Amino acid sequence: MELPELKNILKRLYKGYVAKHFKRIIIALVLSLIVGASTSATAWLLDPAVKKIFIEKDKTLAWLIPIYIIFAFSTKGISLYFARINIIKVGNRISGELQKQIARVILIADIQTLDNRHSGKYISNINYDCGAVQGLVSSGVLNIMKDSFTLIGLVYLMFYQNWKLACFAMFMMPLAIFFAKNLGKRVGKVQTQAGEIAGDFTSFLSEIFKASKMIRIYQKEEEEKNNAEYFINELVKKNIKIASVMIRATPIMETLTGFMIAGFIFYSGRLISAGELEVNNFFSFLAAMMLAYQPIRSLATINMLVYQGASASKRIFAVLDNPIETKNDERLSALKIEKCNINFENVSFKYINTEERAIKKINLEIKGGLMTAFVGQSGAGKSTIINLLPRFYEIQEGKILIDQQDIHKVSLFSLRKNISLVSQDVILFDDTVKANIAYADPKASQNEIIEACRFAAADEFITKLSDGYETLIGESGVRLSGGQKQRLSIARAILKKSPIILLDEATSSLDAESEEVVQNAIANLTKNKTTLVIAHRLSTIYSADKIFFLKDGSVLDSGNHDSLMNSSVEYRSLVEKQLK
Numbered sequence: 063m064e065l066p067e068l069k070n071i072l073k074r075l076y077k078g079y080v081a082k083h084f085k086r087i088i089i090a091l092v093l094s095l096i097v098g099a100s101t102s103a104t105a106w107l108l109d110p111a112v113k114k115i116f117i118e119k120d121k122t123l124a125w126l127i128p129i130y131i132i133f134a135f136s137t138k139g140i141s142l143y144f145a146r147i148n149i150i151k152v153g154n155r156i157s158g159e160l161q162k163q164i165a166r167v168i169l170i171a172d173i174q175t176l177d178n179r180h181s182g183k184y185i186s187n188i189n190y191d192c193g194a195v196q197g198l199v200s201s202g203v204l205n206i207m208k209d210s211f212t213l214i215g216l217v218y219l220m221f222y223q224n225w226k227l228a229c230f231a232m233f234m235m236p237l238a239i240f241f242a243k244n245l246g247k248r249v250g251k252v253q254t255q256a257g258e259i260a261g262d263f264t265s266f267l268s269e270i271f272k273a274s275k276m277i278r279i280y281q282k283e284e285e286e287k288n289n290a291e292y293f294i295n296e297l298v299k300k301n302i303k304i305a306s307v308m309i310r311a312t313p314i315m316e317t318l319t320g321f322m323i324a325g326f327i328f329y330s331g332r333l334i335s336a337g338e339l340e341v342n343n344f345f346s347f348l349a350a351m352m353l354a355y356q357p358i359r360s361l362a363t364i365n366m367l368v369y370q371g372a373s374a375s376k377r378i379f380a381v382l383d384n385p386i387e388t389k390n391d392e393r394l395s396a397l398k399i400e401k402c403n404i405n406f407e408n409v410s411f412k413y414i415n416t417e418e419r420a421i422k423k424i425n426l427e428i429k430g431g432l433m434t435a436f437v438g439q440s441g442a443g444k445s446t447i448i449n450l451l452p453r454f455y456e457i458q459e460g461k462i463l464i465d466q467q468d469i470h471k472v473s474l475f476s477l478r479k480n481i482s483l484v485s486q487d488v489i490l491f492d493d494t495v496k497a498n499i500a501y502a503d504p505k506a507s508q509n510e511i512i513e514a515c516r517f518a519a520a521d522e523f524i525t526k527l528s529d530g531y532e533t534l535i536g537e538s539g540v541r542l543s544g545g546q547k548q549r550l551s552i553a554r555a556i557l558k559k560s561p562i563i564l565l566d567e568a569t570s571s572l573d574a575e576s577e578e579v580v581q582n583a584i585a586n587l588t589k590n591k592t593t594l595v596i597a598h599r600l601s602t603i604y605s606a607d608k609i610f611f612l613k614d615g616s617v618l619d620s621g622n623h624d625s626l627m628n629s630s631v632e633y634r635s636l637v638e639k640q641l642k
């Protein structure tokens with residue numbers, strides 16, 4: 063990361079997040095000043111201690127100075143404690159705020175944005191990157207304040223005790239700073255790589271859970287184990303690298319300190335014999351120099367924390383800055399449903415990551431209260447059309463109207479409130495049956511839920527479950543059969559009581575018997591509703607009031623089953639293939 067970019071990121075972090083906690087930072091700053099002063103005081107006290115107690119043998123100071131020393135140390139300890147508490151709160155709250163913002167972005171993001179980035183990356187942003195920012199604030203900010211103040215106090219004391227010796231000590235400092243800067247850069251680089259690997263690793267982990275059966279049937283345990291080991295090894299390597307670069311500061315600094323103290327003793331000896339330095343000044347100076355070691359080392363490693371926090375912030379800000387294309391203007395009027403006629407006028411749509419348009423200048427006229435079916439080969443654009451209606455994806459051209467209201471000119475909330483969706487892949491939460499159905503309407507009474515389940519032909523199997531409606535169904539409903547899950551999802555759609563219903567191959571994974579049950583459930587769901595249905599099964603298509611036959615993103619033919627059988631060769635051949 064280049065310096066201007068780093069500065070920008072830190073500036074944004076400060077303005078947007080840290081500045082809010084200004085009061086606590088100021089408190090920590092004042093406490094850091096006290097830490098610096100009391101640390102210097104402990105070194106300074108050696109001067110009167112040696113002079114008054116050891117040389118002049120003063121009786122009163124012999125017990126006063128030890129008391130001062132106790133006081134200085136405890137002041138340092140207590141103020142450091144409170145400074146840390148304050149900064150830890152700030153760091154964790156900032157990290158929490160970032161996590162909340164990421165969570166919010168994930169929840170309101172465009173479906174396309176989510177389609178194009180692995181969920182594991184988002185999880186890693188929340189877990190790993192926010193932790194790094196917290197480290198930067200909690201340790202970085204406090205160390206900068208307390209260590210600089212301590213260093214300033216100690217350097218001041220050194221000059222106070224003997225300026226010649228102090229100049230000598232200062233001469234050694236640039237050397238330490240040079241080493242420190244170098245280390246910081248190296249660690250920053252490795253840290254960024256480690257952050258990216260952590261993201262990939264999280265993605266990988268979430269995949270091996272989802273693919274548990276596939277891994278076993280294709281016998282990829284060994285391969286996936288190797289993949290896991292690769293990620294883990296890389297992370298171990300990077301973490302060792304980070305730690306080893308960090309502790310490389312120790313031998314360098316220790317040797318440097320050795321040189322400093324050796325030179326210092328040699329030089330002091332000459333100053334003392336020349337009568338320019340007293341023994342008491344020597345001890346106080348020595349103490350200050352030794353105490354300065356810790357803040358120098360800590361300041362030397364601070365840029366590593368800064369790099370680490372900044373590269374994590376960069377990844378977080380990239381997520382937060384992703385523009386949300388699905389504009390949700392709350393000031394727009396609500397959609398008013400009367401007849402529930404739906405019209406597509408010259409609608410074209412292209413997915414961002416593809417060349418060709420998935421929907422090409424389509425015109426559809428859909429009568430309210432009836433069932434409209436979409437048929438066509440795989441990839442013809444059926445699911446895409448259905449996804450355009452609740453604005454999961456934004457069209458680039460044309461208009462979609464519901465009762466003559468442009469769906470882009472009514473509030474998104476009112477639009478989606480009027481639409482139910484049952485898709486092929488049923489989404490169930492790790493919760494009870496009841497909670498999964500009440501997701502459509504949390505205020506629904508027990509009776510309403512049971513009624514919805516009766517309509518969906520789900521009540522019978524639910525009551526047979528161990529705890530009935532209170533049965534926990536596990537992550538994505540693992541404890542239910544495919545058809546049972548589908549019926550729950552239909553019950554949920556019934557409970558929403560919306561006038562528009564979208565069914566994307568809601569029955570395709572069922573056997574004939576369960577399909578009949580689910581078909582009846584669907585018939586109950588769609589009675590007097592405007593239904594858009596995608597189905598491969600002829601039984602659904604026969605009963606549709608209107609059928610659109612799609613090919614390569616365009617409407618090839620439309621009409622009811624009988625008229626299409628007469629007018630469209632392609633439709634007839636599609637039906638005949640199924641009957642064979």
Ligand SMILES: Nc1ncnc2c1ncn2[C@@H]1O[C@H](COP(=O)(O)OP(=O)(O)OP(=O)(O)O)[C@@H](O)[C@H]1O
Pocket residue numbers: 177413414415416420438439440441442443444445446447
């Ligand atoms: N998220 C996506 N990103 C990019 N392209 C997509 C995406 N989803 C679908 N497509 C492409 O858009 C075209 C239409 O896909 P769509 O899912 O609408 O087909 P479909 O008619 O529903 O097919 P199927 O019967 O197989 O479900 C296809 O060429 C497909 O590759």
Ligand SMILES: [Mg+2]
Pocket residue numbers: 444445446
């Ligand atoms: Mg589809």
